[in-house]
Amino acid sequence: MAVPSFLARERIVARPGFNRWLIPPAALAVHLCIGQAYATSVYKTALVSHFDSTLTAIGIIFSIAIVMLGLSAAVFGTWVDRNGPRAAMFASAVFWVTGFLVGSLGIYTEQLWLLYLGYGVIGGIGLGIGYISPVSTLIKWFPDRPGLATGMAIMGFGGGALIASPLSRQLMSWYDPSYDPAVAGTTPSGNAVAGLFLTLAALYAVFMMFGAFIVRVPAADWRPDGFDPASVKSKPMITTENVSANNAIKTPQFWLLWTVLFCNVTAGIGILEQAAPMIQDFFRNGETSTVLAATAAGFVGLLSLFNMAGRFVWSSTSDFIGRKPIYMVYLGVGIILYVILATLGSTATWIFVITAAIIISFYGGGFATVPAYLRDLFGTYQVGAIHGRLLTAWAAAGIAGPLIVNGVLDSRGTPGQLVAGDYRPALFIMVGLLAVGFVCNLLIKPVASKWHESREAVEDFTHEHHTEEERSAVR
Amino acid sequence: MSSSVSQNQQPTHTPVGLIAFAWALVGVPLAYGLYNTVKAASALFGA
Numbered sequence: 001m002a003v004p005s006f007l008a009r010e011r012i013v014a015r016p017g018f019n020r021w022l023i024p025p026a027a028l029a030v031h032l033c034i035g036q037a038y039a040t041s042v043y044k045t046a047l048v049s050h051f052d053s054t055l056t057a058i059g060i061i062f063s064i065a066i067v068m069l070g071l072s073a074a075v076f077g078t079w080v081d082r083n084g085p086r087a088a089m090f091a092s093a094v095f096w097v098t099g100f101l102v103g104s105l106g107i108y109t110e111q112l113w114l115l116y117l118g119y120g121v122i123g124g125i126g127l128g129i130g131y132i133s134p135v136s137t138l139i140k141w142f143p144d145r146p147g148l149a150t151g152m153a154i155m156g157f158g159g160g161a162l163i164a165s166p167l168s169r170q171l172m173s174w175y176d177p178s179y180d181p182a183v184a185g186t187t188p189s190g191n192a193v194a195g196l197f198l199t200l201a202a203l204y205a206v207f208m209m210f211g212a213f214i215v216r217v218p219a220a221d222w223r224p225d226g227f228d229p230a231s232v233k234s235k236p237m238i239t240t241e242n243v244s245a246n247n248a249i250k251t252p253q254f255w256l257l258w259t260v261l262f263c264n265v266t267a268g269i270g271i272l273e274q275a276a277p278m279i280q281d282f283f284r285n286g287e288t289s290t291v292l293a294a295t296a297a298g299f300v301g302l303l304s305l306f307n308m309a310g311r312f313v314w315s316s317t318s319d320f321i322g323r324k325p326i327y328m329v330y331l332g333v334g335i336i337l338y339v340i341l342a343t344l345g346s347t348a349t350w351i352f353v354i355t356a357a358i359i360i361s362f363y364g365g366g367f368a369t370v371p372a373y374l375r376d377l378f379g380t381y382q383v384g385a386i387h388g389r390l391l392t393a394w395a396a397a398g399i400a401g402p403l404i405v406n407g408v409l410d411s412r413g414t415p416g417q418l419v420a421g422d423y424r425p426a427l428f429i430m431v432g433l434l435a436v437g438f439v440c441n442l443l444i445k446p447v448a449s450k451w452h453e454s455r456e457a458v459e460d461f462t463h464e465h466h467t468e469e470e471r472s473a474v475r
Numbered sequence: 476m477s478s479s480v481s482q483n484q485q486p487t488h489t490p491v492g493l494i495a496f497a498w499a500l501v502g503v504p505l506a507y508g509l510y511n512t513v514k515a516a517s518a519l520f521g522a
Binding site for chain 1: 507
């Protein structure tokens with residue numbers, strides 16, 4: 001599928017002297033916007049009331065969006081790699097913004113299916129394309145620090161919710177004066193949520209287009225100052241060869257890493273999904289909890305911070321200690337932390353908070369490190385497309401994690417009466433999952449040479465034989 | 476910070492102002508989000 005010339009990869013090849021530190025903010029401009037997907041809880045109750053519906057029916061909107069994220073990243077990954085980051089960011093912005101506009105129409109007209117179609121399906125496609133859009137570009141601009149580069153961008157996805165939550169509350173309180181975010185129990189009107197959607201659509205359009213128009217790809221022979229590609233060759237787990245996306249999914253390495261990501265994400269979601277009620281249940285004394293609702297909300301905020309920080313800190317650390325060792329930490333230390341949470345978590349609030357926060361930092365770190373791990377195993381050739389296919393693990397974990405936790409808790413009692421012991425079976429299931437992930441990570445070895453692509457195929461794919469005219473057209 | 480290239484192309488210079496503006500554009504909203512989240516999280520420590 002051809003793209004208009006102003007979006008084409010050939011038009012955005014950077015000239016010598018271009019400063020690569022303009023690329024991370026371009027990536028962040030997209031990820032900070034699509035990260036709003038994690039802030040849907042701020043208007044969930046308002047939508048339940050507006051549509052006279054249920055939490056489950058409204059929660060489906062988010063589930064559709066995450067499933068579409070995984071599917072669209074998998075389906076459009078090759079298109080993204082072929083056409084470059086500007087076309088991908090532009091397409092992502094169009095889908096994401098259209099999702100909000102259609103969703104807003106659905107709220108105004110009280111047509112829930114339009115919200116499913118708009119935010120869920122159309123917006124979800126924008127999520128998937130946007131999530132993978134800057135990854136391979138960042139890896140190419142930062143061959144010396146791929147973990148740092150992808151960590152910065154994927155940190156933005158976590159940061160997006162941090163921005164969207166307070167901003168949404170503020171905007172809804174302007175659109176519905178009877179709604180006061182500081183007063184528990186008040187709910188914004190549906191029209192306030194529709195107005196919020198329109199405002200976010202406008203803001204996100206500006207931000208994402210800014211990212212799309214400042215992003216550049218490096219020339220084929222570009223290297224950062226002082227970077228010696230030979231230093232990469234000396235590391236056994238980092239390839240200098242390239243594997244196509246179609247071949248990557250035929251390798252055991254892809255599916256081992258898919259399982260690693262699935263296990264790590266499922267375990268993290270187990271805590272994230274239940275964070276607020278979980279801390280109250282762990283310190284329940286009879287009918288009441290020693291942890292107040294406001295404190296529980298603070299705990300959720302703390303987890304968001306660790307989720308975001310973990311993406312940057314752990315992914316950057318992986319540049320120094322290696323991708324396989326860092327996943328051994330995520331999964332191995334994660335096992336110990338889950339056991340501590342299950343056995344000692346209810347003895348002191350600080351033990352519960354610290355263990356949960358570190359677990360969530362590993363959850364974020366797992367997301368942010370995986371593109372660099374893929375680069376190490378499969379090369380930069382179609383790393384965006386391979387990443388897109390790997391993200392189906394996220395969609396699967398998004399279903400499995402809540403199913404495991406909610407299934408266990410449903411069998412143990414009713415919400416509001418659960419105690420720490422009721423969470424134990426779910427936590428030990430997570431320990432088992434992390435153990436499976438740990439073993440899979442240990443089994444990952446370099447990809448066999450039969451899957452490597454020829455240099456000609458790589459160059460043909462990315463159109464990296466640019467003519468002088470094409471290059472001079474780029475500013 | 477960038478680069479050595481062998482192509483016969485006109486070199487470019489990315490204005491520092493543009494880099495600062497781009498980082499500010501993403502940094503300011505992020506700082507706003509961080510501030511609000513830290514404020515919410517402070518309830519956990521009884522602040």
